[in-house]
Amino acid sequence: MARKQQSISSHIKKQAMITSTGSQNKESRDLLDENAFLELPEAEYKSLIHRTLQDIRKEMRQYAEQAKEHTDEATEEIRKIIQEHNEKFNKLEKFIDRQQSEIQKINNKITELDNSIESQRHRIEQVEARISELEDKSFGTNTSEEKSDKRILKNEETLRIMWDCIKRNNLRVIGVPEQGGITENTEKIVEDLLAENFPDIVKDEKIPIQDAHQTPHKVDLKRKSPRHIIIKLAKTKDKETIIRAARNKRKVTYKGEPLRISSDYLAETMQARRQWVDIFKKLKERNCQPRIVYPSKLSLKYEGEIKTFPDKHKLREFIKTKPKLQEILKGVLELENQ
DSSP, X not given: OHHHHHHHHHHHHHHXXXXXXXXXXXXXXXXXXXXXXXXXXXXXXXXXXXXHHHHHHHHHHHHXXXXXXHHHHHHHHHHHHHHHHHHHHHHHHHHHHHHHHHHHHHHHHHHHHHHHHHHHHHHHHHHHHHHHHHHHHHHHHHHHHHHHHHHHHXXXXXXXXXXXXXXXXXXXXXXXXXXXXXXXXXXXXXHHHHHHHOHHHHHHSOOOEEEEEEOOOOSOTTOSSOOOEEEEESOHHHHHHHHHHHHHHOOEEETTEEEEEEEOOOHHHHHHHHTTHHHHHHHXXXXXXXXXXXXXEEEEEETTEEEEESSHHHHHHHHTTOHHHHHHTTTTSOOOOO
16 A cells, blocks of 8 residues: 555656646645655545646646647648748749740740741742842843944944945045035036146046035034035045145145045044044154054054054053153143053
């Protein structure tokens, strides 16, 4: 019995130490003294045990209630935190959905732009192909036009040469006066002109004249200058004889009026020959023996050699290394500085 009481006492002391809250009365605390507790009678011992168990139950209930309150508070707090996180998660999920929707729209736009760019690239390729085709055609057209232009120029040159050949035996008399716009018989004028200026030629040999006529007024019918007379001779030799005689005589007249005799060329040939007039005069002053060779070439004698130039460009190229000629033609022929 004593050993049982000692065991219970020990258990009660341990429980009292664990659950001590200061609410036990002084008598209970005193009874915990081991020596006093062992001396208690059985009735008091049972009563003490009963009271102790009741106190322990009461404290346990209080602890349980406090634990429940703390658990409820923690559960509520956790529930609130979970709810807040759920709300944030829902918002984030909605935001992600919106972003995904925007990304999808952007992807659709990018796809549309890619399709549009591909379509434009295809159209550009078609346009480039068309341009290339047109350039090829244009090149062919230009080449054809160039060939056509060259043929036209060649034909014009051939026609000019043919006309000059037709006019090869012709003489042009410039300066025969007209009275009231009417000239005497043209052939009679030519016969008198030749007899007046070249009696030796007319006397020594008969110069047959195939035709003689006046040129028409082309620009101004009221102009004061007389019309030219065209003389067509039978032989080129007769034409050259008269031209040479007129050049040697220097002054040709008709009834005392001065006039000029020259070869009859086309207007284009005459214009091409006139470009050499100033240069011809300068060269003649320096005794370079210049000549205008058919149809419109310049011939001169330089350092004992005869040089012929079809145009001014060739003459410029030649005199670049000829200081003497440069000095002679200074102010007449503009030198090109390369």
